[in-house]
Amino acid sequence: MVDDTRIMLTGGHLVDPTNSVNGPADLLIVGGRVAAVGRDLPIDPGTTVIEVPRHGVVCPGFIDMHVHLREPGDEHKETVATGVAAAVAGGFTAVACMPNTTPVNDHAGVTRLIRGKAADVGLARVYPVGAATKGRDGEQLAEIGELHAAGCVAISDDGRPIANALLMRRALEYASMFDMPVIDHCEDRSLAGDGVAHEGYHATMLGLRGLPAAAEEIIAGRDVGLSGLTGSPVHLAHLSSRGSIRAVRDGKTRGVRVSCEVTPHHLTLTDDRLAGYDTNYKMNPPLREAADLDTLLDAVRDGTIDCIATDHAPHHYDEKHAEFDSAPFGVIGLETAVSVCLDRLVHPGHVTLVRLVELMSTNPASILRVPGGTLGVGVPADITVLAPELSVTVDSSAFKSLARNTPFDGWRLRGGVTATIVGGRVVYANAAAKGAEPFTNAM
């Protein structure tokens, strides 16, 4: 049976960098795929018409290429079902989930389990990232070919770096046979030691053991070197320090196949937030200094940074409600990223909407070599509808995620999500977006 469901999105502003579209346009979906894009498209009988609210922006679906869904093993923190519900509520049509589950996603069985759960839920697309080494132990390559065949789109030992440079080299070479990038968590653990916060004035005064920026930069520099050596693509996760950006910039200038991502929290928060020992500011890499944040913003503007990814890291309340040095690293981000980026990047003029779509849709799709990132005719209709003028107050108690560990709770932000469409199906619609008062800055 042919699916011929027809949906028309009308009245929106369409942004599709891959087709150089940036203006008012309607979009017709037929059978789950984009069928037409253009101004004042004719509406055939039997078409469901969705009117995009005033100021609404229709974009290719946002892809968060770095999340932790915690299943299997830590279902008290998050599950595939709650994670993807959070994703679509945050405007993401797809997520790539890291392999540090229990058991580790280092064999096809785990990959298939995650994909099966995701298929059952049927909200967002879930792309598992396989482990680079068996058990993420950094000693022996995982069965990367089999992981690829089972549906993994990249490999990574995230949570840890691939510490051994020779093994990193081999992982890059081996993964390139399957056209998969290696995603590295840049941290020299021998230098980072048992640090818990960015090594600098604030950690010093608070008596918190330091995580020096150099621990990140050493591995970032090494990875750029190894990518250059092997010619294989490397993707550096959640960069936070200005030295790492220098390494990436230098690599890109030399033609090295390096890409990188940054999180919304590293683009908005600095280490002075640590003063009250709130563990919702504890993550790895840590919040760094104003000079780092400025460099990250520059790099987002000039294209050195390819993607914005949340590193969504759910933790249970009890685990985060602990002494700062014993609480786990990580914050959640799926349900705040779009609002934070619209409010802190687009509205102040750091990036255009077009650039935001590249950072959150087009570039992640091309780095992971997955569908999406475009609204060309014929592609699956994965669409994020933004409400850039919507007034949003972050309320962690209303999150779809099981976790509440956000540093943005209570923030009042300008910009949100109107709807999330995956394969032509509306999987999330924000009641608040329809007919909502436009944002007035009362802060």
Add this chain to the structure above:
Amino acid sequence: MPPIADVLTPDGLAAPVGLRTKDLLSIGDLLPEEIYLILDTAEAMKEVGTRSIKKVPALRGRTVVNLFFEASTRTRTSFEVAQKRLSADTINIAASGSSVVKGETLADTVRNLEAMAPDIIVVRHQSAGAGHLVARLCRARVINAGDGMHEHPTQALLDALTIRERKGTIKGLKVSIIGDLLHSRVLRSNVQLLQVLGADVSVCGPATMMLPDMARLGVRATTSIDEAVEGADVVMLLRIQLERMSGYFFPSLREYFQLFGMTPERLRRAKPDAIIMHPGPMNRGVEIASDVADGPYSVILEQVANGVAVRMAVLYLLADELQS
């Protein structure tokens, strides 16, 4: 007869000065006038310790819990003596790692304590910020008695009281703090307090034990002990935590003493009336030679006596009725 101005405030009884904060977690939370209030109150408290009956009823019927996750006979005893002199009911809880093994979190422990409705909780913990967590979880007032590498505010206050007694003032004094700077909560509290009180602070230790971003602290740092001691009014030595020494910070205790140990010869560079302080417990022959520790410059025992007075002052000033 002392000048009458000393014994009277212009507006008479009960000048309305108190602590704004619910808790004493960090020196940085105190305004300069609050620091002076604590020191002045501590001076008055010292007199109680000279009486034949060293006990006043000020905190009668109040419950104070000493919650110590880290063994510290010295600090706990000092707090306990202070509490007894103020007639408070004292409960000592020595929480070990074993409750963590059993799965009880710090939050659980504090919630259980809160059910006993203590008025004040004195916390010593190996993690920086543990006092902040306890304070967020309970209505009781919290006194930080040392949290990891963060702070030890009552130690800094007793040091300031000792210096002020000996020197009359702290303003303009040259104070050199020497030893394991990196891991020292005493240093962090003292640097802030002494700077507020107008001292000229310099620090000295091995390059491996310097604090990152020292310049922003507004102190001079040197690795030369002779330079640090030169012209000092106060030499404060910090304890080397032997259990922390894995050979990463300096090669041996012997070499540490050679480079950074305080000896009578080195002390000659200080002012003739310089005083030597140490928060204790001392490692004789490591950071301090015995003839310095026991010598005429040493005010280490006065520090102990002042510790009780400062803790009485802090307990008394924090003991306002909790607002419900």
Add this chain to the structure above:
Amino acid sequence: MPVVMAADQVARSITRIAHEVVERHRTLDNLALIGIRTRGVPIARRLAAGLHDIAGTTVPTGVLDITLYRDDLMRHAVGPQPVLRKTDIDFSIDDRRILLVDDVLYTGRTIRAALDALIDFGRPGAIELAVLVDRGHRELPIKADYVGKNVPTSLSESVQVRLAEVEGLDEVVIKDASDS
């Protein structure tokens, strides 16, 4: 704001109390004065000077801060603790006749606290009380042995003693609480 005692009356009252003290004691050798902070202290010093003028004896004078003995500590819902100042009694009070000195006698609670405090210092032979003003409204069975002036007041009024050592002039005024 009625002035109930002017400077000359304050001075005469203290002198009169000094005479009464001399009359009542066969010898001043065993007497000591203890002023209760704050305004009891200068009054005790003036009294000591008066005793010296009359009898030629230097009577030891101490300073007592009763803050730590107050029964209203922690009973006020908001606001800071009273400021604690030093107690300074550099003589033994054992078996001495102690003359406590304060400015105003009101509920008696301050004197109760002072008695508690004194007893922690030792075992006096006897304790007497001298006040510049007795305004009545006792809540405890306490009575002054020497009174400068009895000033009947209502509960809504407050009696303020001002002394040259503190405010630059001697006078006693009554203020109605509703004035302020």
